[in-house]
Amino acid sequence: MNYEKAVSNIRGELKSYIQKNNIKSLILGVSGGIDSCLCAALAKPVCDELGIMLIGRSLPISTNAPDEIERAKLTGKVFCHNFEEVSLARYFNELIYINPDYSNSNMQTLENDEELKNFKIRNGNIKARLRMIYLYNLASLHKGMVLSTDNYTELMLGFWTLHGDVGDYGMIQNLYKTEVYDMAEWIVENECKFIDEQTAITSTIEALATDGLGVTNKGDLGQIMPEWTGNSRDGYKEVDKILSSFLERMEYEMETPLDEKNPVISRHLRTQFKRNNPVNIPRSLITK
Helix, strand or coil: CCHHHHHHHHHHHHHHHHHHCCCCEEEEECCCCHHHHHHHHHHHHHHHHHCCEEEEEECCCCCCCHHHHHHHHHHHHHHCCEEEECCCHHHHHHHHHHCCCCCCCHHHHCCCHHHHHHHHHHHHHHHHHHHHHHHHHHHHHCCEEEEECCCHHHHHHCCCCCCCCCCCEECCCCCCHHHHHHHHHHHHHHCCCCHHHHHHHHHHHHCCCCCCCCCCCCCCHHHHCCCCCCCHHHHHHHHHHHHHHHHHHHHCCCCCCCCCCCHHHHHHHHCHHHHHCCCCCCHHHHCC
C-alpha cells in the first residue's frame, strides 16, 4: 500500500464529510492503543485546517492497566485539542449489579473457565456501552461526531461490542490490523516533528493490543491464539494472513476446503451475527 496516498485520501474524505454535514467537532475515545492513537494522528490535521476541535477522552474502568492509561494521556496531550481522563469506574460498579450472577459472591461461585470467560465478556460489554453513552452525550453537547476506532480485522473477528464501541465514522474500518501498524509507522517516519508525537505513536505500536475490557491477560490475541508468546504486531501478521486468505476464497467462491476449526476462521464465523445486526424480516416474507 502507498501509505502517503492512503493517509491523504483518508484525511480528504474526512474533511469532505465534515463540511458536507456541518459537523462542529470530532469526539474520540482514547484507549492507549494503536487504533485510537492512529485515528487521533489522522484527524488532528483535518480539525486544524477546518478550525474545529478534536475532543479526546480516556475513560478507564477498573481493568485498564496503568501503562494503557499513560499512553492514552500522551496521545491526548499531543493530538487532541481538548482532552480529559474521566474514570467511569463508579458508574460501572453501580451498573454491574445488572449482571445476573454478580450477587452470587462475585466470580468465586463460577464453576468453570467457560462461565468465568462469559462473565468477563458480559462485564466488558457493560464497559463498552457505558463509554459510548459518555462519548455520544459529549458529541451531542458539542454538535460533533463520534469517531470509530475499529479496524477491518476487529470487524471481521467481532472484537467490538454491539451497541457499544462502534462510532459513526470509521477512518480505518477497512484497514487490516497489520496495515494500521504500518500506517502508524509511516506517520512517525514522515510527519512527526516532535519527540512526544513520535513517542505517543511508537509506544502504542510496541504495546500489547488489548480492548481494555479484561477478558484475557494476553489481550485480543489471547482469545484466538492463547499460546502466542511474541509481540502483538507479529501475532496480527499471522492472524491477518489467515483471515485475508479465507475472505478472498469466500469472495471468489473458490472450491478450497475451509479449515473451520482454525481459531481465526472459527471466530469469524461465530461472530457473523454482529455484522448482520439488527436482523429484520424482509417485507416480502411478511406480506407473502
